[in-house]
Amino acid sequence: MCIFTTRPTLAAANGRYSKIAEVFRKPSLKNIRKVGTLNGGLMHEATRDITTLPHCAAQADVIFGSPTRVNCYLNFFPSSSLAPLSASNHGIEGKQKRRLYEPLVLYKALNEITHEQGALKQTEVLNNPVTEEQKYHRFLHSLASVCDRVKRGKTVTSVAILDGEEKFTYVFACNQVFDGDLDDTRDFLTTLITRLSGFHSLTVAEQQSVRDEILEMILAFNTPRIGCYLDALRENIVECLLHCQQAVGQKAEVGKGLGVLSGAIAQTTFSETEDDQYLSHFNSLLQALKSFLTPRTTNYIQSNATEGRFRDGRSFECWSELRHTISRLKGYEKIVQHFINSEKAWPELFQEFIVVPIESTKPESNPLGRKSESAEAIIGRMCSDPASKERYLKHAGSLEWVHLDDRVKNQCTRPSFKPYVHSEILVLEWIMAQSNVVFFHDWRYIGSSKGACQLCRYYFDATGQHGNIKTRPSHGNLYVNWRFPDIPELEGSLGRTRRQTILNSMMTKIREDAFRTLVEKSSKGKRHDSSTQPLTEVLYASTDVRTDGGTRDLPDIDELGESFAKGLSLKSVVNSVAGSDTDDEDGGILLG
Structure with a gap:
């Protein structure tokens, strides 16, 4: 804490959070301006002194006595982003850290065994009606998905929208995105929202032009991910062709189609594409996929992908991976329509707004000190x-x-055991650190480019600790590179109590699930931790992460058995507005 008076100002910003107390000779409530967010500094009317703090939130308390004191508490944030976490905050340490991570690595090892032995349980699939709030959830997921431009999890993104007095605040965080890359994501999101503004007031010709521009912008930003999808598609085709060798009948027909598709996309690339060529290259790719996916071919892929996975887990995996990759590539065109629909439903969200990035946390060193355990x-x-x-x-x-x-x-x-705070937790804790937060339509929700992992689910499941804020349902997968967030010193004893309550709740659930898995030798989870809507059309189901870890908002590859049992058709391969968003430890395009 730094104290300064009406004499020359003394100020300190310890790390990224700071406490500042002001003392006046004759303080009164009128002397303090209670400020929400400042871009210049705190000005107290009595002396006109100004403390320059680029971004801060202020709260004033008058303590009457002798002498009377006015304490002004300021949350200080750097100009590039709000509410990062620093060394001046407190995470978990020592014995608590070991108590958390030891059961976790045991649980992870058990999960690996059950997955490899084909004991992976099928998770529940819910097909709920699409409500206005669920459509809004999908909008947030879609925004996060187009920001998640790189595979393997570093750019997994979460976003929430807060309703301010004058404008909306889009606040977002990524798993591991820093400095210029974080600024690039902020600029991309700002440009995307701005370009969508007023879409439904345009002429038909203008709308088509803007639609193409938005798609091209998304394709350009997501070039690294699309390149991975194309590489995966080529590999999937080669593996599937091996199954079709010396075949007759329908299998031979599918093999022929795979060969034609392989030739059609052989030279397709996005890595060295000029800005004005993204759309033409992508349209050529979509046309090749449309020609390949005849009704007979689609039925064959679905049958092999689904029956093979349910029969013995990983055989026929090339067919499910082929289906998964195709759905993602087709998804980019569909997600633009989701944005357009959202602009029509809530035009105010695209007018007066700001986009606020939250800085990712640096990975911690191995929390177990690289000590081998049994x-x-x-x-x-x-x-x-x-x-x-x-x-x-x-x-x-x-x-x-x-x-x-x-x-x-x-x-x-293992050297890569370096936990970090996941994006949905970063957004949640940023919101919890603010005062008088109002969500758009009071929909207290954090969207994400992938379902919450098992540990994020445990975190959100801590009863009564998060103001009823929800996030995307869990895909049930367990990642040990997960870190408990720091709690700012500003939160004092209440913050420490809240942290301990959440930690105790998490450790209890980790132990229970680890022992349950040990006994049952099976676990919940999925091959891809996204909602993959491959070649069928399903209803968008939105449940919150406080429910069972197996419920999510869209079926994935491992969940299609129930969908097929309900007679879902395959013709939506061309016409469906549903799609996919993430795989493995990844995020990506969402089309639920």
Whole structure:
């Protein structure tokens, strides 16, 4: 805390958060201007002194006594982004960190085993009616998805919209995006929203021009991801062709179509494309896919992809991957329509607004100190009851044939074990640090380019700690590169109590699920942690992350059995407005 009077101002900004107390000789409530956000500084009317702080939120308290004191508390943020997390904040340390991560690495090892052994449970699929609020959720997911431009998780994005007195605030965060890249994402999002403004007041000819411009802008920004999709598509075609060798009948017909598709996209690239060529290249790709996906071919792909996965897990994987990749590439055209529909539904969101980036956290070093652990040692520390300990150790011993101990040790010591705060948690904690936050239409929701991971679900599930703010439902996958967010010093004892409550809740659930998986030798999760709407049309189902971790807003590859049982047709491969958004530890295009 820094104290300064009406004499020359003394100020300090410790890290990115700071406390500042002002003392006046004759203070009164009139002397303080209560400010929400400043772009110049705090001005107190009594002395006209100005403290220049680029971005801050101020709150004044008058403490009457002798002498009377006025404390002015300021949340200080750097000019490039708001509410980053710094060393002056407090995360979890020491024994608490080990208590969190030891059960986590055991749980992760058990998950790997159950996935490899084909014991992956099918997660629940909900087809809910599309409400206005669910459409809004889809809009937020779509915004986040087009910002998630690189595969493997670094650019996974979350976004929320707050309703201010004069304008809307789009606040977003990415998993691991910094400095200039974060500014580029902010600029892209700002340009996209601006370009959509007033779309429905344009003529038909103008609308088509703007539609093409928006699609081209999205394609250009997402070039790294699209390049990966094209590479994957080519690999999928080669693998699927192997299944069609020396075939007759329908399989031979599909093989012939795959060969034609392979030739059609052989020279397609987006990596060195001029700005005015993105759209023509993409349209050529879509035309090639449309020619390939005849009704007979589509039926064959669906049958092999779905039946193969449900029969023995990973055989026929090339067909499900082919379906998955095609749906993503087709998704970019559809997502533009989602934006256009959103502009028509809520035109005010595209008029007066600002876009605020939240800085990602730097990855921490290995929280277990690269110390090798065994399943036996971890279970021993997880159990206080001797009978339970003996029971769980017996279950662990039965998994040594699949190298449970080696998996635990490898996880503890792998160089890439560097946890960071996930994007939806960054947005949540930024919002929780603000005062008097109002969401658009009071829809307290954080959209994301992928479903919440298992640990984010645990975090949001902590009862009564987040002001009923929800996020995208969980895909059920477990990632150990997850870090508990820092709690700013400004939040004091209440912040520490809240943090401990959330941490205790999470550790309880991790232990329960780890032991349950150990006993059942199966777990929930999915091959792709996105909602992939491959070649069928389904209703958009939106549930919040506080429900069971298996419920999500769109079926994925591993969930299609129920959809097919309900007789969903395949003709939507060309006409459906549904699509996909992420894979593995990835985000990406969403078309639910």
